[in-house]
Amino acid sequence: MKMDINNKKAIENLYKVLRMNIYIKASSDMDESLKEFRKAAKQLDDIDQASYEKKFEEYIYTAITLEEEQKRLEEIINLIKKRLSLRDELVKDFENVTGLSLTEDLKALPSKEEVSKYEMRLDNIKEYLNSQKEIEATKKELIDLTRDLAREEDMKKIHEEKNERLESELLDAFKNAIKDKQYVDLSISEIDSELDKIADRVEETYNTKEVTTKCVKDLEKAGANADSALEYKGFVRDAELNYYNYKEQQFILSIYKLILDIQLTYPNNSLKRESIKKILEERKDLRKQLRIDDHDIFTSLTKLLEEQSKYIQAEKEVLENINRYNERIKYKENNLVKLESLNNRVEILSLLKEFNLIDTYDEEEIEPDYKVTTSISDKDEVSLKEDIDSSQIPVLTPIEIEDTITDNSSEVKEEVKYADNEIKQVIDVPPTMSISLATLKAQAVISKVNRILNADKDKKEEVPVKPQTKEEVKEESKEPKIEFDLAKPIKDDDKKEEQLPINNNITSDLKPQNIPLKTNPIPKETSSILLNNDIKQNDKAFWIPKELNIDLAGLQENLTNPKELNNLNFPGTLNTNNTSIPTGNENSSLKKEDFAFTPSNNATDLNINMAPIGPPFSFGQDYSIVGQPDGKPKSAINVVDVNSSKEA
Amino acid sequence: MLEINKIITLGNDEEYLVLANYEKNNENYYYIVEVNETKTDIKDNYKIVTARKENDKIFIDEITGKDKLKEILPGFLEIMK
Numbered sequence: 001m002k003m004d005i006n007n008k009k010a011i012e013n014l015y016k017v018l019r020m021n022i023y024i025k026a027s028s029d030m031d032e033s034l035k036e037f038r039k040a041a042k043q044l045d046d047i048d049q050a051s052y053e054k055k056f057e058e059y060i061y062t063a064i065t066l067e068e069e070q071k072r073l074e075e076i077i078n079l080i081k082k083r084l085s086l087r088d089e090l091v092k093d094f095e096n097v098t099g100l101s102l103t104e105d106l107k108a109l110p111s112k113e114e115v116s117k118y119e120m121r122l123d124n125i126k127e128y129l130n131s132q133k134e135i136e137a138t139k140k141e142l143i144d145l146t147r148d149l150a151r152e153e154d155m156k157k158i159h160e161e162k163n164e165r166l167e168s169e170l171l172d173a174f175k176n177a178i179k180d181k182q183y184v185d186l187s188i189s190e191i192d193s194e195l196d197k198i199a200d201r202v203e204e205t206y207n208t209k210e211v212t213t214k215c216v217k218d219l220e221k222a223g224a225n226a227d228s229a230l231e232y233k234g235f236v237r238d239a240e241l242n243y244y245n246y247k248e249q250q251f252i253l254s255i256y257k258l259i260l261d262i263q264l265t266y267p268n269n270s271l272k273r274e275s276i277k278k279i280l281e282e283r284k285d286l287r288k289q290l291r292i293d294d295h296d297i298f299t300s301l302t303k304l305l306e307e308q309s310k311y312i313q314a315e316k317e318v319l320e321n322i323n324r325y326n327e328r329i330k331y332k333e334n335n336l337v338k339l340e341s342l343n344n345r346v347e348i349l350s351l352l353k354e355f356n357l358i359d360t361y362d363e364e365e366i367e368p369d370y371k372v373t374t375s376i377s378d379k380d381e382v383s384l385k386e387d388i389d390s391s392q393i394p395v396l397t398p399i400e401i402e403d404t405i406t407d408n409s410s411e412v413k414e415e416v417k418y419a420d421n422e423i424k425q426v427i428d429v430p431p432t433m434s435i436s437l438a439t440l441k442a443q444a445v446i447s448k449v450n451r452i453l454n455a456d457k458d459k460k461e462e463v464p465v466k467p468q469t470k471e472e473v474k475e476e477s478k479e480p481k482i483e484f485d486l487a488k489p490i491k492d493d494d495k496k497e498e499q500l501p502i503n504n505n506i507t508s509d510l511k512p513q514n515i516p517l518k519t520n521p522i523p524k525e526t527s528s529i530l531l532n533n534d535i536k537q538n539d540k541a542f543w544i545p546k547e548l549n550i551d552l553a554g555l556q557e558n559l560t561n562p563k564e565l566n567n568l569n570f571p572g573t574l575n576t577n578n579t580s581i582p583t584g585n586e587n588s589s590l591k592k593e594d595f596a597f598t599p600s601n602n603a604t605d606l607n608i609n610m611a612p613i614g615p616p617f618s619f620g621q622d623y624s625i626v627g628q629p630d631g632k633p634k635s636a637i638n639v640v641d642v643n644s645s646k647e648a
Numbered sequence: 649m650l651e652i653n654k655i656i657t658l659g660n661d662e663e664y665l666v667l668a669n670y671e672k673n674n675e676n677y678y679y680i681v682e683v684n685e686t687k688t689d690i691k692d693n694y695k696i697v698t699a700r701k702e703n704d705k706i707f708i709d710e711i712t713g714k715d716k717l718k719e720i721l722p723g724f725l726e727i728m729k
Contacts, residue, residue, distance in 0.1 A: 421659065423657070426654050442681050
């Protein structure tokens with residue numbers, strides 16, 4: 001980890017240096033600088049990509065709950081957006097500095113469509129979870145409102161029961177007030193009859209009063225004497241009292257009629273009392289006008305009415321509360337229906353089914369999440385209610401296969417059998433699958449297989465070399481061939497076999513070969529080959545042991561015999577034990593002394609630049625020599641490690 | 649015949665993601681990879697296949713044989729870059 005950080009830091013530093021270099025045109029070889037700059041940019045991107053992929057893999061799992069899935073998707077989306085942002089910054093910076101595009105060199109990243117798939121899934125989950133919270137809150141409120149409503153309904157019943165008592169009290173108070181009068185036990189119809197009779201009398205006496213009053217006033221104005229005036233005033237008073245007498249009867253009968261009309265519920269009981277109050281007010285005014293001072297029989301009744309009005313007002317509030325609660329409950333219930341209908345959308349239902357929150361859902365309301373082409377024989381794929389006709393089942397998709405499959409859903413009565421290699425269904429990739437990651441993995445596999453196939457191809461195309469005579473060796477000295485047979489497994493105590501991917505059908509015909517693809521500590525009696533880069537570094541000749549070119553049979557034998565194995569030294573590695581030239585061939589006439597190669601017991605003393613000190617080309621006629629008289633190599637030999645990341 | 653970035657289900661209930669399509673000599677080759685049951689990841693089972701239509705049904709045929717693969721794989725490598 002620390003090494004990775006340091007490596008990234010080093011590349012970032014290089015990038016910065018190159019960037020400045022190019023920016024101020026400091027470099028003498030701009031092409032080279034640009035090339036290195038591009039390379040550094042790509043390396044940075046590769047590091048970011050590797051980090052991103054590693055992090056992404058942590059989120060490839062199946063969440064158990066929706067909350068967990070929400071969190072997972074949020075992390076994934078953030079991760080992808082950060083990655084895209086980093087890429088964008090790098091590309092823009094590169095283009096700003098160089099004016100060139102970088103994107104074609106870089107690996108593909110998740111597309112906007114992929115990100116939007118994740119976002120859509122996340123939105124659906126959030127919507128569902130939020131609506132669930134709201135549904136829960138609404139249900140709780142409904143419970144509270146229902147409870148309050150019930151309480152008010154109880155109050156209403158109490159009031160209704162008490163209203164009966166109020167009516168009774170009112171009637172008793174009235175009867176008590178008029179007990180001396182003759183109207184105590186009248187019925188409503190009798191009261192109506194009496195009122196009709198009294199109405200005329202009231203009118204008559206009123207007219208009499210008015211006329212008498214007017215006449216007396218006129219007489220007073222005309223100058224009637226005092227005795228006459230007093231007498232006349234007496235006439236007026238009598239007329240007034242006569243009028244009031246009938247009016248009082250009218251009042252009493254009117255109030256009586258109202259009281260007898262029992263009202264047990266609001267607002268009628270309230271309206272009744274208001275009417276009674278109005279009559280009492282009119283009576284009070286008349287009494288005041290006519291200067292009637294005797295005891296008012298309705299004083300207690302008036303007081304009772306005031307008390308009862310307060311109680312009836314409370315009943316009014318209860319009834320208003322009941323109305324209010326009913327309205328709120330209705331509103332909340334409508335809201336609940338709306339929220340629940342939102343959760344019945346296809347996208348939400350499929351999520352719920354995915355997380356086993358529901359068993360099934362009514363397909364009639366559904367447009368399928370994934371596009372399905374099927375002849376609807378596999379009922380495990382689609383949850384159906386028993387009462388849904390197969391003809392109602394939605395089927396097809398816009399892809400090509402749709403045209404070839406007819407919808408026989410209503411006709412299919414038997415299970416359709418498919419061949420193993422027959423396509424029976426095509427669906428869209430779900431958001432849980434990362435296409436870009438899958439592509440990366442697949443790309444790596446196909447690349448590896450291609451390399452192996454080509455390595456195999458190269459080896460098989462080489463002509464097997466027959467044992468050569470000395471003359472033939474000399475003729476071929478300039479272009480030696482190296483070959484090893486991949487057909488037989490090479491055994492080595494320390495070998496690490498690289499296996500091809502398990503169940504890789506592509507390589508089904510290429511059985512993995514037990515090839516030691518990594519370098520191993522080479523036993524003492526092995527040959528070594530210093531390769532091109534060695535030569536380039538040293539500018540010295542190198543030699544190829546005769547055995548590898550000439551004695552193929554010997555090599556084959558060596559390959560199967562780990563103890564006498566002739567390994568190839570790959571560039572950059574050392575044959576730490578090699579202090580001698582191959583002696584596997586018993587026929588070799590060479591001895592150690594023929595080579596001026598300083599033996600060392602310490603592996604660290606050996607380095608890749610060491611080369612024979614002796615005369616470059618006269619090592620003996622048994623060995624082919626590669627190189628020019630001046631020690632510079634003429635041709636290069638490339639050995640490809642099919643499993644290393646780089647070519648030698 | 650097969651669409652990229654779709655998941656196909658075969659008669660033996662194996663499910664494959666179609667990753668790439670390469671055309672050569674008027675023949676379409678597809679690079680497919682098996683997906684796991686929960687469709688969250690791929691398995692280590694990759695195939696190169698062709699598709700054919702017979703009696704309104706689609707069949708896939710796997711490409712085996714080193715020589716054929718050697719011809720086709722470089723093409724896929726190129727398009728998958």
